[in-house]
Amino acid sequence: MDELVEKIKKIFAEEKLELLIGYTKGTLPLRATPIFIESADDADKLIFDFTCHNNLAKYLLDEKKRGGDIRKVGIIAKGCDARAVVQLVVEGQFEREKVVIIGVPCEGVIDPGKLRKELSGREIKNFEINGDRTTLLGNGFELELDMSELFSDSCLSCRYPNAPQYDYFIGEPAEPIGVRNEYTSVDEFEKKSPDERWTYFEREYSKCIRCYACRNACPFCYCEECFVDRSTPRWTGKGNDLSDTIIFHIVRVLHTAGRCVDCGACAAACPLNIDIRMLGKRVEKEVKERFGFTAGLDFETQPAMATFNENDKEEFIM
Amino acid sequence: MEMDTYKLQKGNLGRFLQKLGEEFAVYAPVKSDGVVAFVELMPGQESALDFPRTHKPPKDVFYPQTEVMFGYDKDGMHSVEYKGKPIALFGTRPCDAKSFLLLERVFIDPKYEDPYWAARRNNALVFSLACNDPLPSCFCNWLDGGPFSNTGSDVLITDIGDAYLLEPISENGERFLSSADLLQISTGKDIEKAQNAKERAESSMGAPPKLDSLKASLDALWDSPLWDEVSSKCLGCAACTYSCPTCYCFDIQDESRRGKGVRIRLWDTCQFPPFTKEGSGHNPRPTQKHRLRQRFMHKFSYFVEKEGEFGCVGCGRCVSLCPVNIDIRGFINEVLKTAQGQ
Numbered sequence: 037m038d039e040l041v042e043k044i045k046k047i048f049a050e051e052k053l054e055l056l057i058g059y060t061k062g063t064l065p066l067r068a069t070p071i072f073i074e075s076a077d078d079a080d081k082l083i084f085d086f087t088c089h090n091n092l093a094k095y096l097l098d099e100k101k102r103g104g105d106i107r108k109v110g111i112i113a114k115g116c117d118a119r120a121v122v123q124l125v126v127e128g129q130f131e132r133e134k135v136v137i138i139g140v141p142c143e144g145v146i147d148p149g150k151l152r153k154e155l156s157g158r159e160i161k162n163f164e165i166n167g168d169r170t171t172l173l174g175n176g177f178e179l180e181l182d183m184s185e186l187f188s189d190s191c192l193s194c195r196y197p198n199a200p201q202y203d204y205f206i207g208e209p210a211e212p213i214g215v216r217n218e219y220t221s222v223d224e225f226e227k228k229s230p231d232e233r234w235t236y237f238e239r240e241y242s243k244c245i246r247c248y249a250c251r252n253a254c255p256f257c258y259c260e261e262c263f264v265d266r267s268t269p270r271w272t273g274k275g276n277d278l279s280d281t282i283i284f285h286i287v288r289v290l291h292t293a294g295r296c297v298d299c300g301a302c303a304a305a306c307p308l309n310i311d312i313r314m315l316g317k318r319v320e321k322e323v324k325e326r327f328g329f330t331a332g333l334d335f336e337t338q339p340a341m342a343t344f345n346e347n348d349k350e351e352f353i354m
Numbered sequence: 355m356e357m358d359t360y361k362l363q364k365g366n367l368g369r370f371l372q373k374l375g376e377e378f379a380v381y382a383p384v385k386s387d388g389v390v391a392f393v394e395l396m397p398g399q400e401s402a403l404d405f406p407r408t409h410k411p412p413k414d415v416f417y418p419q420t421e422v423m424f425g426y427d428k429d430g431m432h433s434v435e436y437k438g439k440p441i442a443l444f445g446t447r448p449c450d451a452k453s454f455l456l457l458e459r460v461f462i463d464p465k466y467e468d469p470y471w472a473a474r475r476n477n478a479l480v481f482s483l484a485c486n487d488p489l490p491s492c493f494c495n496w497l498d499g500g501p502f503s504n505t506g507s508d509v510l511i512t513d514i515g516d517a518y519l520l521e522p523i524s525e526n527g528e529r530f531l532s533s534a535d536l537l538q539i540s541t542g543k544d545i546e547k548a549q550n551a552k553e554r555a556e557s558s559m560g561a562p563p564k565l566d567s568l569k570a571s572l573d574a575l576w577d578s579p580l581w582d583e584v585s586s587k588c589l590g591c592a593a594c595t596y597s598c599p600t601c602y603c604f605d606i607q608d609e610s611r612r613g614k615g616v617r618i619r620l621w622d623t624c625q626f627p628p629f630t631k632e633g634s635g636h637n638p639r640p641t642q643k644h645r646l647r648q649r650f651m652h653k654f655s656y657f658v659e660k661e662g663e664f665g666c667v668g669c670g671r672c673v674s675l676c677p678v679n680i681d682i683r684g685f686i687n688e689v690l691k692t693a694q695g696q
Contacts (some may be wrong), residue, residue: 062679064491069679070587090678094589101641152674153388157405159489161676175487175558243389245410245419248626249591249677265628273608275420275620307679308389308409314640 040219041079043206044138047110048076051136051203054107057095059088065160066146068097070095084112087144089188091119091301093255098131098237106134114142116299118199121256121331123295126335129258139199141210144184144191147300149309151186153177184213189313190300193218200333222318230331237282237315243308244281246274251288253305256295263287289315293338294323357528360520360537361544367518371395371444371535378442378479381415383408400448406489407669410451411599412443413457419596420620423470423606427614434616436470440477449494449669451482451506453599456462459661460602462566479526482507486551488559488665491670493683496562499667501555512548516692519548563687565654565664572655576647580679580692584685585643587678588625594672594680595623595649600665603629624648649683 044056053076060071060081060230068087072095073079092111099109111121118137124130155172164171172179184192191197195218225233248264251257263271264284273280289296299322302312323329326349329340330336357676362370374380381392382401390402391410422434443451454475485492485501494500504510508527512519519540522528531537573579595601605622609615622629625646630639639645657665666682673681 053393063684064674064679067679072586098496098586100644150679157390157407159491161404163488174490239387243387244594245592245622247592247596249589249593252589252591253677261627267628270607274605275609275618277407277420285674301677305589305591305593307597307675309679 040084040140040206041082041289044079044082044110044112045076045205047060047136047138047204048079050110051110053110055099056082056110056112057092058082058112059090059092062087065163066151066165067148082112084140086145086187087113087145088112088181089147089304091117091253091299093117093124094253094301096121096124096135097255097258100130103296105320106131108134108136110136112159113137113139113199113202114145114194114200115139115194115200116142116297118202118297118298119196121332122201122335123297123332123339124255126337126339127295134190134336136204137199137202139202139205141207142191142194142197143210144187144194144197144213144251145302146183146186147188149304149306150188153183153309154186157341161285187213187298190298190303193220194313194333196333201335202304219317221319222314222321223242225318238278239290240311240314241282241285242278243310244276244285245308246276246281247307249307250310253301254288254292255297255299255301256292257288259291285312285315289319292316293319294327294329294342295331296320357522358532359545360531360534361514361524361540362518364518366536368400371401372536373535373613374399374444375634380442382414382444386555388405392446395444399566401445403483406485406487407447407492407671408450409597411453411597411669411671412446413453413599413602415441415443416454416471416478416615417457417461417508417602420523420618421427421470423617423619425614425616426610436473437674438474438587438688440479441474442479442481443482445483445511446480446507446675447669448482448483448501448503448505448507449492449499450599451480451534452494452503452667453506453669454480455506456600456657456661456663456665456667457602478510479530481509481520481527482504482512483513484548484552484555486513486555487649488555489670489674491673492559493562493668495556495559495668496565496683496686497664497668498667501559502552512542512551514547514551514572517544519544521548563690564696565686565690567693568686568690569655569658570650571689574693574696576651578692580688581643581647582684584680584688585641585646588642588646588680590625590642590645591677591679592623592625593675593677595625596621597675598668599667599671600653623650646680650682654686676689 056073059068062069066087105292158174160172161176162173170183185309197212272283296316323340327340380395382395383390385402390408392412392415424431424433461468488501503522508524510521522531581592588663603622604619606619608617631637653665
């Protein structure tokens with residue numbers, strides 16, 4: 037950890053950073069929280085480990101909205117955070133010159149929703165880590181688990197644990213944890229009948245309380261006004277009617293098609309542990325198969341949905 | 355007058371709830387697809403009483419997230435009233451039971467009575483289950499509550515191992531218990547067990563900070579950079595407000611189609627920009643700092659000003675569910691510390 041702090045202090049000076057977005061220890065066990073540092077002196081507060089699940093690229097957009105001159109921002113970036121930064125730059129949302137990507141090796145991060153699910157309503161006071169295993173300690177209980185059982189589903193099939201583009205890289209690049217093949221869950225889901233799939237989506241989305249934590253955690257949901265918030269005209273009902281809820285989720289997934297970096301921020305933000313990722317991953321697969329495009333890998337390639345290539349497969353166009 | 359306390363063997367719980375269901379629509383925590391929430395208990399359905407804190411607060415039993423206020427068509431309007439049996443909530447935690455009293459101050463005002471709230475809330479019985487094991491994120495004891503607090507309950511239930519101890523709190527609670535089947539009068543030993551559980555639970559929570567000066571501190575710190583700090587990471591979602599047992603703000607919408615429709619009211623939240631957006635396009639709370647400040651000020655200053663107490667019961671849901679770990683307890687401490695240093 038000292039290496040991180042030390043290097044960040046150097047980078048602060050070298051790059052004349054005015055803001056650094058990183059992580060610090062949270063108030064709950066196994067939780068980190070985003071932190072915004074304006075001076076190298078505060079770098080001691082920084083941490084990076086398996087609790088740092090938030091996608092910090094989201095906050096670049098806040099910097100833009102802040103008004104005034106855009107400051108030079110450093111950002112601690114796991115593979116997915118860095119890809120989100122790259123994609124935001126490609127989409128013209130942030131100037132490349134204004135962001136310093138500081139890559140850190142990611143060996144998977146804990147999804148707080150999965151942790152809650154494992155604990156089934158209980159909460160922990162402490163934890164111990166022993167290699168790939170962890171022991172969760174609470175009031176009168178102990179739960180021993182594989183760390184991977186708490187990792188975000190996105191991490192379990194992540195191909196880019198390290199920033200594909202960066203200005204600095206702190207530490208040794210990580211190997212993908214590769215517990216699962218990237219599209220296994222999607223492929224298996226596709227084998228189900230339409231009725232079974234519909235039942236699944238109905239079950240998942242009927243839990244939705246329309247808090248929009250998924251949307252607000254997503255680096256690519258930056259519309260000035262989301263279609264669900266519009267009142268003139270009103271595109272969809274605002275209550276928790278299932279069809280309205282599903283419209284919201286489907287439109288969000290379509291709107292992030294070819295942009296989603298599968299960081300898992302949407303799923304991790306959901307207070308009800310809804311499987312928000314399934315639809316998104318399916319669309320990501322579609323984009324990859326049809327257009328050979330993976331979002332956020334470099335600053336040059338134009339996003340699949342923003343470009344036309346005569347070699348694009350077109351058999352789905354009527 | 356000292357009221358008797360009663361004992362229900364755990365093995366008889368199902369039958370007890372069934373009996374309760376003859377007179378009441380019984381709402382209890384039920385686990386469905388990983389989510390525990392208060393839903394109407396159907397015959398034979400199992401309740402998740404052991405679950406420490408339901409994902410959703412029980413406020414939606416009296417105040418559903420989406421509720422039809424009335425319907426209309428070309429012939430006129432027709433009211434939609436709750437016509438079900440009186441409601442019994444079984445297994446609410448003491449924090450959630452207290453939330454009903456806070457919500458009531460809003461929905462049942464001396465001048466205005468909200469008919470939708472009143473229709474479900476009137477004649478309702480609240481059976482609270484005391485918390486033998488408060489969670490690390492719980493802070494009810496900061497807010498005049500406690501794991502065994504009976505505020506807002508008609509009956510307080512304590513898990514004493516193989517049985518539940520049922521203590522009547524209100525007259526309605528006593529009336530129901532005194533004529534209910536399957537109950538025994540509890541013994542001194544049962545009461546001692548409950549007393550021990552209470553002491554254990556209360557001492558496990560640690561000493562709360564004194565909040566006497568919180569309102570004044572917040573008011574003094576209206577322009578403090580503290581707000582920038584805490585709001586800078588806020589995503590502006592409603593995970594906190596929609597999981598909050600005391601948040602009550604709503605929006606009203608018409609949903610109509612081909613000459614008929616309904617007017618619905620639905621939960622809304624101060625965290626969303628359209629909440630205060632005016633017809634002109636102007637928004638008096640233009641940034642997340644303004645919106646987050648509103649949430650905290652409403653609970654710990656404005657509500658105190660209007661109702662004489664904090665608008666928070668310390669259930670800890672917002673602490674546990676915030677996607678970026680904004681911890682209202684830490685913020686309160688920060689406010690108290692900063693105000694003291696001024």
